Amino acid sequence: MVSFFHSTLKHFGYLVEEFSYTVKDKRYTANPLSDGVIEFVSSKTIIEVQKDRNAFIVSLKPANEPEVSRMSLPWILEALNIKKSDSFPGEVAPEGYDKVLRENAELLRKYCLDIVQGDFSRWLDILQYFVDQSKRGYRSRTGRELPKRVHQDREDYIKSKSLS
Amino acid sequence: MNNLKSNPDVFSPARDYAQSLVDDLRLKHPPAPEKHSLAYIVSHPYDVMATGSDFLNTLISIGASYADAIWQQNPLTQLAVESLETLEDSLCSRVTSQAWANRCTAAFYLSAGLTATPFDTTLGVANSFVVDPIVGFLKQGALSIETYAAIPDLVTAIREEGWEGAKDFVAELWTNRLEIVLNDKQMQSAFMVEGLILLALIAAPLAGVVILGMTAKGLIELDAAVTASKNKKSLIELVTSHEVRTTVVSSALILTMIAAGASNKMLEFRAFQERPSPSAQASFQTLSLLEQTRLADLASKMKLSPGAMEFYLTETARPGSPLAELPLTDALRVSNLAAESGRGAFVLDYISRYGVDAAIKNASPEGLTFYLEQAKTPGSMMSSLTPQQGVILSELSPTSITKVTGLDAAKIPKGVTPDINTPVLSLTPQEVSVLTKLSTRNPNAEYAMLGLWKNGHGYTMVGSEGYTYLDMPEVLYTEVFRKYPGDFRLINKQYLADIASQNKPIVLETSYSVIESSKTTGAYWEVFKVLETEYNYYLAEDVGPSGYELLLPPD
Numbered sequence: 104m105v106s107f108f109h110s111t112l113k114h115f116g117y118l119v120e121e122f123s124y125t126v127k128d129k130r131y132t133a134n135p136l137s138d139g140v141i142e143f144v145s146s147k148t149i150i151e152v153q154k155d156r157n158a159f160i161v162s163l164k165p166a167n168e169p170e171v172s173r174m175s176l177p178w179i180l181e182a183l184n185i186k187k188s189d190s191f192p193g194e195v196a197p198e199g200y201d202k203v204l205r206e207n208a209e210l211l212r213k214y215c216l217d218i219v220q221g222d223f224s225r226w227l228d229i230l231q232y233f234v235d236q237s238k239r240g241y242r243s244r245t246g247r248e249l250p251k252r253v254h255q256d257r258e259d260y261i262k263s264k265s266l267s
Numbered sequence: 268m269n270n271l272k273s274n275p276d277v278f279s280p281a282r283d284y285a286q287s288l289v290d291d292l293r294l295k296h297p298p299a300p301e302k303h304s305l306a307y308i309v310s311h312p313y314d315v316m317a318t319g320s321d322f323l324n325t326l327i328s329i330g331a332s333y334a335d336a337i338w339q340q341n342p343l344t345q346l347a348v349e350s351l352e353t354l355e356d357s358l359c360s361r362v363t364s365q366a367w368a369n370r371c372t373a374a375f376y377l378s379a380g381l382t383a384t385p386f387d388t389t390l391g392v393a394n395s396f397v398v399d400p401i402v403g404f405l406k407q408g409a410l411s412i413e414t415y416a417a418i419p420d421l422v423t424a425i426r427e428e429g430w431e432g433a434k435d436f437v438a439e440l441w442t443n444r445l446e447i448v449l450n451d452k453q454m455q456s457a458f459m460v461e462g463l464i465l466l467a468l469i470a471a472p473l474a475g476v477v478i479l480g481m482t483a484k485g486l487i488e489l490d491a492a493v494t495a496s497k498n499k500k501s502l503i504e505l506v507t508s509h510e511v512r513t514t515v516v517s518s519a520l521i522l523t524m525i526a527a528g529a530s531n532k533m534l535e536f537r538a539f540q541e542r543p544s545p546s547a548q549a550s551f552q553t554l555s556l557l558e559q560t561r562l563a564d565l566a567s568k569m570k571l572s573p574g575a576m577e578f579y580l581t582e583t584a585r586p587g588s589p590l591a592e593l594p595l596t597d598a599l600r601v602s603n604l605a606a607e608s609g610r611g612a613f614v615l616d617y618i619s620r621y622g623v624d625a626a627i628k629n630a631s632p633e634g635l636t637f638y639l640e641q642a643k644t645p646g647s648m649m650s651s652l653t654p655q656q657g658v659i660l661s662e663l664s665p666t667s668i669t670k671v672t673g674l675d676a677a678k679i680p681k682g683v684t685p686d687i688n689t690p691v692l693s694l695t696p697q698e699v700s701v702l703t704k705l706s707t708r709n710p711n712a713e714y715a716m717l718g719l720w721k722n723g724h725g726y727t728m729v730g731s732e733g734y735t736y737l738d739m740p741e742v743l744y745t746e747v748f749r750k751y752p753g754d755f756r757l758i759n760k761q762y763l764a765d766i767a768s769q770n771k772p773i774v775l776e777t778s779y780s781v782i783e784s785s786k787t788t789g790a791y792w793e794v795f796k797v798l799e800t801e802y803n804y805y806l807a808e809d810v811g812p813s814g815y816e817l818l819l820p821p822d
Contacts, residue, residue, distance in 0.1 A: 162785075178784060233783070240795075245799050
């Protein structure tokens with residue numbers, strides 16, 4: 104059985120070795136299979152690898168920015184027009200944990216190296232893409248408009264950053 | 268045969284009777300060429316059916332009368348009839364009371380009539396019990412079709428004369444239909460049977476009483492007619508008539524069936540009384556007759572074992588027994604489970620703590636025995652379940668329990684890797700349903716809760732504040748279902764289906780914006796792939812309880 108903690112360090116270890124990230128272990132218990140978050144922090148970027156039962160979510164955000172600036176890796180790739188949905192299978196059996204973590208780490212390195220190194224010049228476009236797609240997706244699923252309040256904070260953030 | 272040769276007029280009465288039947292038929296249904304067209308047949312199904320059934324009835328009646336004529340040539344029949352008439356003459360003439368003399372004559376001549384005309388009588392009885400209700404039912408259908416076909420005429424009436432025209436049209440149609448029903452004995456017979464069936468479904472004994480009352484009323488009226496007869500000739504004509512013979516035989520049949528049913532019930536009741544042990548019998552005797560009857564009836568309907576009755580009677584006699592507080596049906600069901608599983612003490616303790624909940628109602632005796640045996644082993648999976656969870660699991664058979672709890676290792680076909688899209692346990696719908704019930708917390712709460720497992724607050728933590736949420740017993744998840752996400756998803760989907768079927772609003776422990784940002788990882792699939800798309804849930808304009816986002820069922 105693969106430990107979430109060790110598997111994450113093995114595959115995302117390049118963040119520490121090559122880009123001077125530090126690691127914060129925020130798992131709920133010391134159990135190797137425990138859910139929780141392993142956080143990689145640099146002076147410019149925070150990368151979270153979250154485990155929730157059998158699902159994994161990798162997300163990024165600029166350091167010292169509010170939570171609304173956080174975005175998950177799949178959305179970032181989609182905004183950059185990189186189709187990799189096979190690498191995000193949702194829930195997997197414990198035997199699949201290592202593979203999923205390895206693929207997420209490789210995608211991060213291959214397509215998001217600028218962000219990893221603290222270059223967030225494409226970030227507002229990524230956030231805006233997410234907001235637009237979210238509204239469109241909701242409309243197509245439900246036939247209704249997404250209540251404005253849902254993305255209000257994120258839209259305000261984008262606006263304020265665009266102006267500055 | 269010799270009789271036929273020596274008396275060529277043997278069939279004369281039958282021939283006359285046949286002629287009268289044919290004349291009646293012609294009078295009722297005069298031949299009309301326009302009725303032979305296909306268009307007429309299609310547009311008048313009731314008329315076609317009425318003519319057809321009368322025609323058939325005439326043919327069969329003629330056949331029966333000829334059969335009776337042949338039957339009457341049998342020397343034994345003749346001897347029997349003559350003997351009855353002679354006996355009547357010698358016995359009834361001695362009776363001084365006119366009413367009783369009439370009854371005496373009626374009894375002998377009725378017997379003679381039945382002996383002489385078995386085919387006609389049988390036909391009459393078969394008609395009243397079987398043929399008439401069935402044909403009447405078919406006629407009801409035909410008349411309904413005709414009524415339905417009149418709708419275009421109603422529309423025309425509305426167009427031409429407005430609502431007044433419609434009112435007149437409906438009134439006329441109604442009068443016409445009522446007239447048909449009042450003149451059609453077969454339709455009346457069908458209505459009567461339908462009414463009795465309906466009554467029997469609501470209250471079977473009441474239907475029995477109605478049938479008995481109607482039969483008695485018919486016989487009383489017949490007795491009145493017999494005693495009121497002024498002379499012997501008219502009395503003989505009355506009691507040997509087709510109607511009286513049919514009424515008497517039908518009544519005799521009904522009374523025999525009722526008597527047989529009642530005596531059968533009585534025997535069952537006696538056997539039921541004698542089955543339990545002396546102490547239980549004593550407890551039974553303390554009940555009122557009404558309670559005894561109700562208990563015996565319910566026990567028979569529920570096919571309760573003698574052991575279950577014994578348990579019920581003994582236990583309810585004990586002061587302070589929780590069983591005595593329950594409605595009878597629940598108490599008997601619980602007793603059955605206790606007796607069949609041999610776990611009376613556990614069952615009684617369970618109902619004192621949790622009442623008669625759905626779990627104990629659905630538990631199978633074999634499942635309960637198996638669960639309790641397994642739970643004895645310290646450290647076993649079953650021992651870590653709460654009694655309520657164990658009883659929910661007991662709805663399954665021991666084989667199923669073994670399978671879903673991983674006591675038997677899953678048989679995964681070679682080359683198959685369990686993943687989210689590949690269930691491997693071959694769970695049956697009942698197994699999925701039981702596992703879902705086992706994993707649903709606070710099922711009766713007003714709101715359900717969704718989100719990540721223990722993210723921040725986590726839905727399993729917020730849900731414990733009084734929301735319905737999915738939380739499989741940890742040991743079962745860790746030992747079995749974590750390895751088989753495809754099988755766990757079946758349970759998760761069933762949970763969502765249950766929530767949606769109750770139109771339950773769903774509180775989101777994580778904000779919708781964060782949920783959306785995680786969507787393409789496959790997390791929150793419940794919202795995007797099931798609730799919004801399959802069950803048409805949507806996000807409320809305003810936030811819900813305690814500031815959480817709220818998904819609402821379709822309006």
